[in-house]
Amino acid sequence: MTQPAPRKKRIVLLGATGSIGESTLRVIAGHPDRLELAAIAARENWSGLATIARQFGVRHVGLFDEQAFATARANPGSFPAGTRVVGGLAGLIELAQLADADIVLVAVVGTTGLEPALAALAAGKDLALASKEILVLAGKFVMAEARRHRAKLLPVDSEHNGIYQCLEGHPRAGIRRIILTASGGAFRDRPAEHLAQVTPEDATKHPNWAMGPKITVDSATLANKGLELIEAQWLFGLRPDQCTAVLHPQSIVHSLVEFTDGALLAQLCPPSMTFPIQHVLLHPDRAAGVDAPLDFTRTIGLEFRPIDEQRFPMLGIARATMKAGGVAPAIYNAANEVAVGAFLRNEIPFLAIPRVVEQTLGSIRNFEPTNLAAVLALDASARRSATSHLATCRSVNA
């Protein structure tokens, strides 16, 4: 007897033209019998969206940038006939609540996806979260909204996805700690004294992963690991001291869970985002992956080393913000984003990034936010404060 074909999962992809978007499209194209792209959005790349819309037959398209939205509306012939194009934050929120969508994957850079993510949860959609900044900024509110609507929140970030897979079927009480692996980024093997001179071009060459410029710089400073520790604390409801990281140059073990009895479970796969993305899109089902699995006919070395926090101060600063609680992690995130932007524009040296973040943290009083508006206002004022500290950090070289 043949089983009836399961209904395809309909996906809303916010951030379709970035690096996560690209991997997501490969996963969807690899499973046409199970997955269907329902809506796509990007910041400003309207012609990229038009190409995807034609390729996947998507009828709902969103552009965050108003100028790009206007250009797309002026070029209706680029999109399949009958395509609805929406714009701005309101447009992204509308797509996140699309009536016949099952899962919303948020992969827009930074915190732009926060309100669309909350809207998806409120509409009862499953939420696949790739933008870690959203939980760093507003983890308390996102997790509360997920609980209120009993929505499934699935982490796309490879380390958190690994932990999620290791924890399935295990009671939380048995966890001693989680261990996120860090590749060490572009400067892992560079002598510390060379770091003062590194350029944006040097920092955006990652040894293992192909990603956008912001996250690649965050990997080089290990701010990415700091943000991930904060993200993990919210996702898995852990104390700050239960969230740890270890250097693992091969990026094959994505994370480990240590249980109270000392047993460790790890999640392994090649360093391609298609693995965690497929896991969340098909969850709880499994199917053949779109990239080749690990090849055990060859020797695979796995190495783990402690992280030198003198060399990577952004990790220690992140840990301090977790202990401080309140809006400290949100200030860390905002100041880091401003500092990385300035570094990428050649306005400040690499080693000034932690200086900007520390100065910003020192200049804003911490508090426990009681609503989302307070967090958003704090985020804006932290960015202004960080921008004002750029000038004094321009000549940091030690």
Ligand code: MG
């Ligand atoms: Mg990661």
